[in-house]
Amino acid sequence: MGALVTLDLPDDSPMLGLPWIITFGPLGDGDEWEPVVCGPYERPHALALAEAVVAEEQLMAVVEPLVPALTPEEIRSEIAAAQLAAEDEAARLDEADLYGDFEDVIDEELELAAEREPEPQPANPPSAEEVHAGFARIATLLAARGA
Template sequence: MGTLVTLQLPPGSPLVDLPWVITIGALGDPDEWDPVVCGPYQRDHALSLARAVVADDELMAVVEPLQPLDGVEAIRREVEAARTADFSEQDAPFGVAEVPAVPPTVDQVREGWRRIAAGILAP
């Protein structure tokens, strides 16, 4: 059995609505092979797909939000915010992410892509 790693989000977090990506790599020696990055997916789809992939294999899946930033300055602001974040007063984790038991179908994933595209392109 592999490992699934993701962010623990507080209820109502705006990150839930972002597109999410899955990075799958070796659970043992990280130099065995290059990780596979796939997505974007809706969060529930990403979690469920990642869980299904690592369920019967010695793999690690990291599920994280993809931030569609629109230029160099937006990326620099995000990098600066990450560099200066103060986690010393951070609350305890919010618990384990709920992962849907059944992975989405191909049609459900494609419908999710349509919703992601619409959300990214919305003003």
């Protein structure tokens, strides 16, 4: 079983209505290949497709919104926000190292939790027709944003 990473958003987040992409890549350090980016999809379709793939393969799937930037300034703003988030994450990790390396303990806890909990089954992926209908809705959404 692989890993799925996505944003945990509140139910009223405007990001939920954006198109979403899935980036599939290697899960482990030993496997090196170029990530595969798929989409855009509506968020429920992206999540279901990603779950279906990682349920059967040792892959990492990152499901994230596709932010339709219209100007270089909007793109620079998104880049700056991503850089700031990366700096914050690096600082948080550096701070955590002050207290030692607890990866082994965490791995053991995860293994014990996995033994206790039944493996979740992925949601049924959407049909090709449902994905095509989602494409049409995304195209309408993007066209309205550009108007």
